[in-house]
Amino acid sequence: MRILFVGDQAVFPADLLDLLSSMGQDWDVQRCGDASEAVARLxxxxxxxxxxxxxxxxxxxxxxxxxxRALRPETSRIAVIESGQAPPARIIGVAHRFLPAPLAPELLLEAVGNLEELRELLDNPALGRRIGRVEQLPPPPQLYIRLMHALEADDDASAADIARLVAADPAIAAKVLQLCNSAYFSNGRAITDLRAAVTRLGIATLRDLVLACEVFSLPGTSATDRARLQQRALLASRLAKRMLPDSSAELGATAALLADIGLLLPGVRDERQPPVDGDERPGHAEAGAYLLGLWGLPMPIIEAVAFHRAPARSSTRSFWVTGAVHVAMALAGGDEPDQDYLARTGVLPRLAAWRNYAESLTAPAALAD
Known part of the structure; x- marks a missing residue:
């Protein structure tokens, strides 16, 4: 894998690049001092x-x-952002991922390693080129990422701390409160403020609601379609979380929430529809997984999104996150899960209970924009 750094040694010191070179057996690490040299090399x-x-x-x-992006659309683009600053608006539209300066070696290694895993998982160079050409690729969900960083930095973050972070974005905060009071989460009791939402629903659920609000506010589909996608995603998230042990439940909930995110990208094929001869567009499952990989989400989530339509293709042979997302998305969409796959993974006897649970959940009549 060839990794090109563009900038001076103050940002990319030689010892950092040497460390990166030593960590990957086939990592070819190069540095250019300016943009002109970088364009010539590319x-x-x-x-x-x-x-x-x-x-x-x-x-x-x-x-x-x-x-x-124009010259090499298949190239994954990482922007280094000055510490303490939000990514500039112009950068958000052209970068796939953001790393803070000064660059921490572990963050850089993780970012590059994840991108290598993504390429190995999907093994589809044409997909990278097609997604890379999208001029307004959806940016990573910034509030969700800030929440994740806050929770990683402080395991004991209080409900008030989390509520303040969400309240800093009034539009997202209002949408989160709306979803908190939907039939999925309210149990008939009104939630009137973010702190109450954190206390009653838990930090993990609130975090996923923030993610849903950010993702399904993206342009690319009509308001009605976005609302329908969001409604199905929230139901599938609840279902997937129920199917997995506590240690995996959060991964399953987040993966199900994002399983159809590829439908928000231009130029993809809706795999829920019958295939058409000659249609060479990438399927929305792999396209969505590729986007999430560029955003830097965990690999179990990426794999579950990539293979939720065909779980037998997953490298994981047991019923885990991919299997749960497959069943959850099928039940949420009124489709039939792959019973041969469920039989091979030993969970087919549980399907009836999962189906009953899905039917017991009262879906909201509609989710406003």
Missing amino acids: AAEPADVAVVAPRLPDLPAATLLGQV
């Missing part, structure tokens, strides 16, 4: 990953990232 030879410093001597970082 024109001559492709790169799998481009990591761009916040400031370059000859071009704005956003301009270079746009040129990388």
Whole structure:
């Protein structure tokens, strides 16, 4: 895998690049001092990953990232953001992932390693080129990521701390409260403030509601379609969480919530519809998984999204996150799960109970935009 860093040694010190080179047996690590040199190198030879410093001597970082997208759309684009700052608006539209400066070695290794795993999992270069050409690729959900970082930094974060973080984005906060009072979560009791939502629903559920609000506010489909997708995703999330042990329940809930995110991307094929001869568009499951990989979500979630339509293709042979998401999405969409797969993984006798639970959940009549 070829990794190209663009920026000076103050951002990308030699010892950091040497460490990266030593960690991957086939990682070819190179550095360019400016945008012009980077464009020339990319024109001559492709790169799998481009990591761009916040400031370059000859071009704005956003301009270079746009040129990388046009020249090598299959290249994964990582923008380094100055510490303590939100990604600039122009960067959000052209970068797949953001890392804070100064670069922590463990974060950089994780980001590059995840991208390598993503390529091995999907093994579809044409998919990378097609997604890479999308001019307005949905940006990573920033509030969800801030919540994740806050929880990782402080395991004892209080309900008030989490509520304050969500309240900083009034539009998302209002949407979260609306979803908290939907039939999925309220149990007939009104939730009137974010702190009560955290206390009653738990941090994990609130985090997934934030994710749902951010993801299903993305452009690309009509408001009605987004509401329908969100409604099915919330139901599937509840179902998947029920099917898995506590140690895996959060992964399953998040993966089911995001399983159909590929439908929000342009130029993809809806795999819920019968295939049409000659349609070479990528399926929405793999396209969505590729997007989540670029965002840096955990690999079990990416794999579950990629293979939720065909769980037998997963590398995991037992019934785990991929299996739970497959069943949850089928039941939420009124489809029949793959019973041969369920029989092979030893969970077919549980299908009737899962189906009964799905029917017991009262779906909201509609979810407002």
